[in-house]
Amino acid sequence: MPVDRYGTAHAATDPSALRAFEAATHAVLAHRPNAGAALEQAIARDPGLVAAHALRGFSCLVLARDELAPAARLALQAAREAKDAKGDAVPAEAALVDALALAVDGRFRAAADRLDAYVATDPHALLHVKLAQSLRFMVGDIAGMLAGTGLVLPAWEAERPGFGYVLGCHAFGLEEAGELAAAEWVGRRAVAWAPDDAWGLHAVGHVYEMRGAIADGIGWIEAARPVWTGCNNFAFHMAWHLALFHLEAGDHARVLDLYDTEVRPLPTDDFRDMANAVSLLWRLELDGIAVGDRWEALAEIARKRRRDATLAFAALHNLIALVAAGDVASARELAAAMAAQATDETDQGDVMNAVGVDLAGVILSFGFGPRGPAALGVLATRLQDLGGSHAQRDVFVRTLAKAAAERGDRVALDRVLAARRRLKCDDRFVTTLDARLDARLDGRPGLRIHA
Known part of the structure; x- marks a missing residue:
């Protein structure tokens, strides 16, 4: 055998x-x-x-x-x-x-x-280890990811082929579980043993994102360019991480340049590439930064997916693109497809039921819908079910936070941010949003509703 x-x-x-x-x-x-x-x-x-x-x-x-x-x-x-x-x-x-x-x-x-x-x-x-982590990643099973690699690592010797890759998988699970110091140490070891381990490299980048360590993050990703630029479309995702650090630094011109040249250099319809592009532009929009006509190209792809609710994570990014482009009919059609998916007895049916449909309602409200009854703070605690990473789901946290602030809802905003602070430090977006809501509520104590 x-x-x-x-x-x-x-x-x-x-x-x-x-x-x-x-x-x-x-x-x-x-x-x-x-x-x-x-x-x-x-x-x-x-x-x-x-x-x-x-x-x-x-x-x-x-x-x-x-x-x-x-x-x-x-x-x-x-x-x-x-x-x-x-x-x-x-x-x-x-x-x-x-x-x-x-x-x-x-x-x-x-x-x-x-x-x-x-x-x-x-x-x-x-x-088998890698596939199991990939599947758990798509359904937000952080505990399962970490348990899976924790189970096998004691049996691995450093000299065995593939040791660096299993370390990279473990590093990512550690980071998603909030064990940042351990994740950085293991991730660096992963890259040392397997220099082409983009996943381990990526895990360390996530650590810097969660810590808000801008200079360290930029330095780490830029130094590893020879590795990640040789990847498949994962290269676009690494460029996205780089753009997030520049966004936090307030260098919007650099962010848009990265978007055009490295995050979205090709008009692909892979949902992961769409997620990179949509979430980056939406972050800029939430920051009040104009992105020109870039939304229309994304909306054109999203329209073709307006009846596809296979994966809640993907559908929600497509919905953002449609809302940002002002396509009311397509956005509502996609939201209806998500609601229909919520009746399926599958993992994604459960996800749609728990968080996808309500979050879609919040996103729709940014463009052309009523405010909606969603309990924003509760939704923030359920976002992990969508799959993806904390860094990827942060676009939804920001959306909920912005919705709470626009409602003038201090209680909801505090609950949304409390869920975020378990793993990620406050950044410029949060501090600005906090300050603006405080100024808005100053002298108006009656303007509070409960999540």
Whole structure:
């Protein structure tokens, strides 16, 4: 039973197929652009390579696009048929197939649980570790992310291939859990062991974002340019992080330059690229900074997604683009699709129910809706369910804070900011908003409503 360089065991397969699959796994771990090509090469050399079909299915699902659901199901079918054809079940392959089946049914948490159950028996199965963290990341399961890597790390030796990548995954879980000092130390070790570990590099950048360490953040990301500029579209995300530091520094010209040249250099419709672009422009708008005609290009993409509520995180960013561009009809159509999704018995149905639909109502109110009844402080405590990182979800925290301030609601604003302060220090946006609301309420004690 061959085991590839990164710890995935396979049924008997062609050595060249195994090498191609290793290349695909490395690309996933390091966020490199050649994963798809390497995966296709692996399948061409061994059409019965179970793990390759499963990874293809996961690759479809993490893009969170309604039209890719059939492709994910076809990949699942191919993986099952390949597993059955090879006879004796290899546990590593069986875990991937089982997890993919759960994920295809919209049960990402259960899929990650299945992967972690296998990893408990084989802690060196790095692809399983990475996929489990990716799935948990998409549903906001911070405790699960940290527990998963904490479970396997004691079994890893520094000399084992992939050690730096598992450290990078652990560093990110630590940062999201608020253990910033540990996250920085582990993240730096990750990059030292695997210099191309963009995820570990990214985890340290998050630490500086949470601390408000502008100079450290800019210095860290700029020094690592040779690494992240060689990534796939993760390079756009690293440029987004860089832009956030310049935004906090008040250098709006630099932020817009980064937007045009590195955050949004291509008009892609990947939801992660859209999230980078939309959230950066929306932050500028909330700061009162004009962004010119940049919204229309984003709204054009969002219109094509106005009936797609596959992922609440993605749909909410599309909704912001439509509201910012003033497209009332499309925005309301997307909000209706989100409300319909809330009836599904899936992870995302639960997310829409808990936070997505109400948050959509708050976003709509910025453009053309009534103020809405949403309890802003309560919503702030539920944002983690949306998935993504604290830094990414901060655009929604800012939206709730701005809504509270515009309502003249000191109680709601305090509750929103209290949720934020558990992990992130106050920044210029918060202090300015606080001061403006205090000035507005000064001498008007009756203007208070409760969240």
